[in-house]
Amino acid sequence: MSAAENQQAASKGQDAAARLLRFVLPLLVALAGTAIWEAAVRFGQIPPYVLPGPVAVIGTLISDWPVLSQSLGVTLLTTLEGFVAAAIGGIALALLFNQSKLLEYSLFPYAIILQVTPVIAIAPLLLIYLPQQTAVVVCAWIVGFFPVLSNTTLGLNSVDRNLAGLFQLYGASRLQTLRFLKLPSALPYVLGGLRIAGGLSLIGAVVAEIAAGSAGAGSGLAYRIAESGYRLNIPRMFAALLLLSLAGIVIYAVLALTSHLLLRRWHESALGKET
Amino acid sequence: MRGLAVDLAGVTKVFDNGVMALGPLDLAIRHGEFVSLVGPSGCGKSTALRLIAGLAAPTSGRIEVSHRPGAQRPGHAIGFVFQEPTLMPWTSVRENVRLPLKLAHVAQGEADRRVEEALRSVGLFEFADAYPRQLSGGMKMRVSLARALVTDPDILLMDEPFAALDEITRFRLNNDLLALWRSLRKTVVFVTHSVFESVYLSQRVLVMTARPGRIGAEIRIDVAEPRGEDFRMSTAYAAYCREVSAALAPSYSGVSVL
Secondary structure (H helix, E strand, O other): OOHHHHHHHHHHHHHHHHHHHHHHHHHHHHHHHHHHHHHHHHHOOOOOOOOOOHHHHHHHHHHOHHHHHHHHHHHHHHHHHHHHHHHHHHHHHHHHHHHOHHHHHHHHHHHHHHHHOOHHHHHHHHHHHOOHHHHHHHHHHHHHHHHHHHHHHHHHHOOOHHHHHHHHHOOOOHHHHHHHHHHHHHHHHHHHHHHHHHHHHHHHHHHHHHHHHHHOOOOOHHHHHHHHHHOOOHHHHHHHHHHHHHHHHHHHHHHHHHHHHHHOOOOHHHOOOOO | OOOEEEEEEEEEEEOOOOOEEEEEEEEEEEOOOEEEEEOOOOOOHHHHHHHHHOOOOOOEEEEEEOOOOOOOOOOOOEEEEOOOOOOOOOOOHHHHHHHHHHHOOOOHHHHHHHHHHHHHHOOOHHHOOOOHHHOOHHHHHHHHHHHHHOOOOOEEEEEOOOOOOOHHHHHHHHHHHHHHHHHHOOEEEEEEOOHHHHHHHOOEEEEEOOOOEOEEEEEEOOOOOOOOHHHHHOHHHHHHHHHHHHHHHHHHOOOOOO
């Protein structure tokens, strides 16, 4: 093995070590944090209605699983509906805006107003006018919709000018330009928007569920948190919170993976350092 | 006369901001001719090319681009090579070259055959399935050239295509381009900053003046084909370069080089 090869092998080893560290270190932090938490609760003899230890939280998660899993399903379904609506609505509206400036000028300000008005303030109104389940989905849609719209718009407007000229030169139709040029070059931006929208849809769903409070039967995780709060069932609050957090992580991971798979062949963001 | 491939008469172009970019410009290019446009930055060389390609409309004047006799493929008479390779990064070399055919709804089998032919002509057939990012700058430029050739255009418009390449790659591509031109006999309009490149490649060098761009001088390069590396070292070549540089000098007088 030559010196250069040795060096290369060594640097490859370092890369692997660095990757391992990035995975192991946060895990160690989590373990240490949990251990300190549990220790503080045990040795400080803190009662579970003030602060339950992690063991108690996991215990509640298992014992209350039938209730919590059902709520998780409700929240995830709401989030998914809101997200899909945001994705379709955001992309479709961006496409319309891209085809007609008049439409963009007329409607874009309202999209911004929808975005800057806090959803927690809109939720009670929506709950008056819409059936509860619909209102919750609409809230999830409102917060997820704007990032998709603005990112897609940005992407559609970032098409390489020379490539656009080339399409013009070869007499491409509007549809061809959209399909073969604008959509592929906007794809990384759209995926970025969707990644933001995924997390925001969950937030929108949770906010709306809390605003809905005990009004209805469709009881999501946020509703469980609120309800458990009233009953001072603190361990269950923590368990529900844990599930929400995990749901958020999974949503982000799924979207990030999708984005990576779609872009890995060509886009800078998804390429390794050396290719 | 065997007819003109490109005929510009009194063409002017005023930009939206009121800047007079071009003209009046008269330009007559015969079929099969290799013509270079040389001039200072911002003299409207690229604008002239875009006008010929129909990518922009002239403010006044007449532009005629003729087809080869018998050729009946309106809209595909022109191939354009930009300064940057201008490839679609999200798809393979093959699909990039296929693009003009796809936009023209050419049948799959026919398109496959022509894409292969175009890629072979620039020596990149083995890289058909590579993505643009995997290629070097010179190879990307070859792909761009293959894409311009795939429709078998009558006229090839090239806008400083090799300006961003290193000298060795540029020389090689110059030779390849000349070889292609000799075998395919296209009309080529080549815009460049480089006096040396213009003399090496063309039959006729048109020197443009500073804005608004006009033809300041015309220099015929009468050298027996095929040209090769010998020509690049010859005294005749040096003399032509001196002549073109001299014609170019007035455009730069009084203009800060920086």
